Amino acid sequence: GAVVSQHPSWVICKSGTSVKIECRSLDFQATTMFWYRQFPKQSLMLMATSNEGSKATYEQGVEKDKFLINHASLTLSTLTVTSAHPEDSSFYICSAKRDDSYNEQFFGPGTRLTVL
Amino acid sequence: GQNIDQPTEMTATEGAIVQINCTYQTSGFNGLFWYQQHAGEAPTFLSYNVLDGLEEKGRFSSFLSRSKGYSYLLLKELQMKDSASYLCAVRLLNNAGNMLTFGGGTRLMVKP
Numbered sequence: 001g002a003v004v005s006q007h008p009s010w011v012i013c014k015s016g017t018s019v020k021i022e023c024r025s026l027d028f029q030a031t032t033m034f035w036y037r038q039f040p041k042q043s044l045m046l047m048a049t050s051n052e053g054s055k056a057t058y059e060q061g062v063e064k065d066k067f068l069i070n071h072a073s074l075t076l077s078t079l080t081v082t083s084a085h086p087e088d089s090s091f092y093i094c095s096a097k098r099d100d101s102y103n104e105q106f107f108g109p110g111t112r113l114t115v116l
Numbered sequence: 117g118q119n120i121d122q123p124t125e126m127t128a129t130e131g132a133i134v135q136i137n138c139t140y141q142t143s144g145f146n147g148l149f150w151y152q153q154h155a156g157e158a159p160t161f162l163s164y165n166v167l168d169g170l171e172e173k174g175r176f177s178s179f180l181s182r183s184k185g186y187s188y189l190l191l192k193e194l195q196m197k198d199s200a201s202y203l204c205a206v207r208l209l210n211n212a213g214n215m216l217t218f219g220g221g222t223r224l225m226v227k228p
Contacts, residue, residue: 034215043203043221044159093158105216107151107158 023094030096138204
């Protein structure tokens, strides 16, 4: 099957610190990965599209300088929340699109970020 | 803009059938997905429709009418474990070729 991992699964940090979240496709290559944010009892909101070897494409309203995305290889994308604040507390989920498949995105297990 | 609507909550009885509707108004439609998401977990793929008609997969079926901008997910023989949120997502054509826009999700509660 197609497995996507995220690390860490949860993190608690102080306000003002930066947090890095990793998204890995374990058994397939993914030129394109997506980062979503989900607040309690709400649906997934796409934050950005991450493309290996090029700059990420951010959705309207998402600050690219605050949410840094690096897609350095075909199996790894990272999201860094810089100078985190309590309002950044959320469930962050990545998904990866298989390079050899057109239809499906495979989701990671998510990372719960709590900023104190 | 893109608009995807689903009921917020539904309740059904164990063993029954439930239909979750999704209507959409989007540009560049290129397929519709249904995902199941249990609380605190990532979504898992249920079904994909790009042509009009019904796709059946075990207890779950999904229907699409592109002319009406309408889809539904049908769950048969409901089980308690089916209590979850069900997300309708439309794929749009963009640079990445596979961007999904999600509806608000429908929280389904299955009661004994």
